[in-house]
Amino acid sequence: MFRNSYSIFxxxxxxxxxxxxxxxxxxxxxxxxxxxxxxxxxxxWFDQNGNVVSAHGANxxxxxxxxxLFGEAHSDTNNAFAGFNCYSSKDLYNWKFExxxxxxxxxxxxxxxxxxxxxxxxxxxxxxxxxxxMHADSITYKDQFVGYATSKTIxxxxxFKGPLLFNGKPIKKWDMGVFQDKDGSGYILIHGxxxxxxxxxxxxxxxxxxxxxxxxxxxxxxxxxxxxxYLIGSNLTSWERNDNYYYTSNSIRGPWIxxxxxAPEGTLTWNSQSTFVLPxxxxxxxxxxxxxxxxxxxxxxxxxxxxxxPLLISGTSVSMSTYQEAWQPNTSTGLATPLETFDIIxxxxxxxxxxxxKWNHLNNKDLVSESKSDDKDASxxxxxxxxxxxxxxxxxxxxGYARVVLSxxxxxxxxxxxxxxxxxxxxxxxxxxxxxxxxxDYNLTVxxxxxxxxxxDKSKTNYGSTGNFVSLDKIIINN
Numbered sequence: 350m351f352r353n354s355y356s357i358f359x360x361x362x363x364x365x366x367x368x369x370x371x372x373x374x375x376x377x378x379x380x381x382x383x384x385x386x387x388x389x390x391x392x393x394w395f396d397q398n399g400n401v402v403s404a405h406g407a408n409x410x411x412x413x414x415x416x417x418l419f420g421e422a423h424s425d426t427n428n429a430f431a432g433f434n435c436y437s438s439k440d441l442y443n444w445k446f447e448x449x450x451x452x453x454x455x456x457x458x459x460x461x462x463x464x465x466x467x468x469x470x471x472x473x474x475x476x477x478x479x480x481x482x483m484h485a486d487s488i489t490y491k492d493q494f495v496g497y498a499t500s501k502t503i504x505x506x507x508x509f510k511g512p513l514l515f516n517g518k519p520i521k522k523w524d525m526g527v528f529q530d531k532d533g534s535g536y537i538l539i540h541g542x543x544x545x546x547x548x549x550x551x552x553x554x555x556x557x558x559x560x561x562x563x564x565x566x567x568x569x570x571x572x573x574x575x576x577x578x579y580l581i582g583s584n585l586t587s588w589e590r591n592d593n594y595y596y597t598s599n600s601i602r603g604p605w606i607x608x609x610x611x612a613p614e615g616t617l618t619w620n621s622q623s624t625f626v627l628p629x630x631x632x633x634x635x636x637x638x639x640x641x642x643x644x645x646x647x648x649x650x651x652x653x654x655x656x657x658x659p660l661l662i663s664g665t666s667v668s669m670s671t672y673q674e675a676w677q678p679n680t681s682t683g684l685a686t687p688l689e690t691f692d693i694i695x696x697x698x699x700x701x702x703x704x705x706x707k708w709n710h711l712n713n714k715d716l717v718s719e720s721k722s723d724d725k726d727a728s729x730x731x732x733x734x735x736x737x738x739x740x741x742x743x744x745x746x747x748x749g750y751a752r753v754v755l756s757x758x759x760x761x762x763x764x765x766x767x768x769x770x771x772x773x774x775x776x777x778x779x780x781x782x783x784x785x786x787x788x789x790d791y792n793l794t795v796x797x798x799x800x801x802x803x804x805x806d807k808s809k810t811n812y813g814s815t816g817n818f819v820s821l822d823k824i825i826i827n828n
Contacts, residue, residue, distance in 0.1 A: 384443045389442075390643075390654070395764065403422050404418050405642045405655075406624050406642065412472065417437050418436040419468050419470045421466055422434045422650070424650050425651050429463065435447040435505060441680065450500075451506065457509075466524075467525050469526060471551060476551075478499055480535075480552065481499070481500070482496070483497070484496075484523050486523060494513075494521050496510070497551075522541075524567040524568050525539050526571065540569060541562065541563060541564070542566050545557050559601070562603075562605060568583045572660075578598045578599070579597055581593060581594075583618070583623055589773060592618060593641075595667060608667075611669055618669075619656050620772050624642055632683065633682040634682065636678055636683055638659060639658045641656040646804040652768055653769070659676060675688040692827055693825065693826040694823055695826065697822060701731055703731070708722045717777075721820040722818065723817040723818045729795055736827050736828065737783050738783050744772035745771070748818045749797075749816060752798055756793075758789065763786075800817060801813065801814040801815075
């Protein structure tokens with residue numbers, strides 16, 4: 350009887366907490382303290398309002414001393430077009446939400462129940478107009494084409510113009526990217542390695558400069574260094590991550606030579622899919638930043654994250670041989686620096702961590718030590734003193750969604766985030782890093798939601814997690 354009463358009490362307490370949290374979320378988020386001091390891949394990022402940054406399939410352009418990030422907005426219920434968001438930043442790790450650059454149209458090809466993906470923006474060097482490109486489609490992916498929109502200002506709003514035409518017809522393809530060469534020429538990149546040159550005003554295609562050369566090769570992106578072109582893309586695995594690969598050529602017209610993978614085999618491009626490469630040019634050099642998406646379905650708005658990493662480029666070799674958990678791009682010098690600032694490591698078995706519900710504390714022969722649970726009522730929490738906290742998890746194929754709540758010492762929530770602990774490539778990695786806080790006392794609580802990321806593609810192939818486990822490896826605190 351006591352156990353049943355306790356379980357009911359826990360469930361009621363959680364429901365009451367969620368109601369109170371939702372009612373006060375706008376007030377609480379307005380007081381979100383601190384900023385980030387580095388790029389943390391695979392963790393939620395928060396804008397100036399405490400909302401999760403939602404900008405996937407994205408690109409970045411620099412304009413008048415600022416970086417502007419354009420990406421897909423999403424909902425947590427389906428993949429219908431929800432608009433393209435615009436954010437701005439001076440340092441590439443603190444992002445200000447500007448506005449929805451292109452909203453859902455009242456009707457038509459980017460109206461309700463349509464798909465809008467892979468948004469990319471370039472500034473036309475001759476007209477000074479900003480041109481936005483995207484993959485538009487039906488919700489069943491049977492009406493695909495490359496579309497475009499225009500704006501006189503970088504933040505928009507952009508006006509949707511419809512299909513981009515080549516020889517009077519739409520380019521009936523889906524995953525796409527863009528590339529702007531040093532001479533101002535603009536190009537559309539299509540899966541399979543197809544490349545189309547844009548007209549002088551970027552509003553039409555004048556030539557196909559490279560034809561299909563491989564199967565798959567989704568999410569194409571390109572960079573150029575010392576006269577050599579590098580073309581990066583991914584395999585066909587729906588929203589699942591895979592080992593991305595690349596080609597090189599001395600001419601954008603080819604011939605293109607296959608060069609292999611850009612990250613160690615089996616890491617699945619550090620659990621991401623390519624979307625863009627940003628050259629960060631400075632007084633001392635240029636860092637080429639790989640921008641990848643770590644998709645999460647169906648909770649794309651809440652828990653999909655980003656993998657942004659500095660590329661190592663030497664001759665025909667481009668790679669991400671190691672995974673930078675935290676790094677700082679210097680937008681003045683163009684150099685990148687790894688960041689290690691955490692002082693205190695708290696293992697998952699430490700008595701400071703309070704577990705509620707059913708948890709298994711594992712320590713196997715492979716030296717993997719973790720606490721894990723798929724009990725929907727389970728949680729763990731820790732009270733800590735410091736300025737920042739990071740949560741490390743063993744992400745894997747049986748893991749689901751967790752809810753993270755950061756509160757002050759009085760129990761008032763400062764922020765809340767849903768995180769996805771699923772990964773086809775298992776590893777221990779940071780899954781949540783708080784903004785820098787005012788030095789003081791705080792509480793971090795993590796809940797098992799009993800939900801997981803999974804989906805099926807057009808061929809009815811199933812992907813995603815097979816379980817709802819939440820895993821804790823360790824907690825790291827910055828004083």
